[in-house]
Amino acid sequence: MPWLQIRIPTLPEHTDTLEDALLLAGCQAVTLVDTEDKPVFEPIRGTTPLWQHTTIQGLFDHELDAEELKATLGEFMAAEGIEPQGPMVTEILEDKDWERAWMDNFKPIQCGPRLWICPSWIEPPDSQAINLRLDPGLAFGTGTHPTTFLCLEWLDRETVSGDSVLDYGCGSGILGLAALLLGANRMDGLDIDPQALDATRANARNNGIDEDCFRVMLDDRDLEPQYDVVVANILAGPLCDLAESICLRTRPGGKLALSGILAHQAEAVRKAYTPWIEFDPQAEQDGWVRLNGVRTR
Structure with missing residues (x-):
């Protein structure tokens, strides 16, 4: 089925509070992504770092009123003293065969003259090569x-x-x-x-x-x-x-x-x-x- 997705730009220190608010509002799944697409490569041991500008996104039933949801979350943020870091954005995500899409994106990889890494569902491009069949x-x-x-x-x-x-x-x-x-x-x-x-x-x-x-x-x-x-x-x-x-x-x-x-x-x-x-x-x-x-x- 399709989903209503909401995206809220925020700061790392507010992610836990906003996650709780999304779940209380009926959110089915919460994801944290980097607003500015700057990867965190190697964290300090024992920590789970977030990006300086983080977007928290949640998935809701597609029949939920998007404007009403944004208004409710806006009121919550104001009450908690959370300053908006950008506009809240909603969109409908159409249903998709995510497993098939993922499989389509994983292709054989040639790692040298002799060696290929090949997913199990694809015939190796070079049957005479050394083919390591490996599924993520x-x-x-x-x-x-x-x-x-x-x-x-x-x-x-x-x-x-x-x-x-x-x-x-x-x-x-x-x-x-x-x-x-x-x-x-x-x-x-x-x-x-x-x-x-x-x-x-x-x-x-x-x-x-x-x-x-x-x-x-x-x-x-x-x-x-x-x-x-x-x-x-x-x-x-x-x-x-x-x-x-x-x-x-x-x-x-x-x-x-x-x-x-x-x-x-x-x-x-x-x-x-x-x-x-x-x-x-x-x-x-x-x-x-x-x-x-x-x-x-």
């Missing part, structure tokens, strides 16, 4: 984000045949599973989220990967002492904190790739790893950086 799910990692793409591109370029691989912060398992399809001998995936482990197992099954070739775990104490190849696509802060641990899991002469790093954070991450790693020139895409190199010490 609960865990991060589909190849569409620059950080994931940069790591996949690196794996496709490197020789990982016969290697042991550690996917540190495995998410959907996309990097470790891609390494297995590219010829790695075995892979261990580590993540703090149990859903990530379930997603990795499911994606391995969907790609016909033998369960004897990989393990997934929550505790780093279950890892092997060292690996030939380590990939860590997390965030700059954790990468810096975990530098020694990640490096020591990389065997001397082994390869390391780090991503989840914004361009202005690259030097800090590089500095944290230089006691062990000799880096190649960094790769960058859309403001995100991949650092890769070899453990020399």
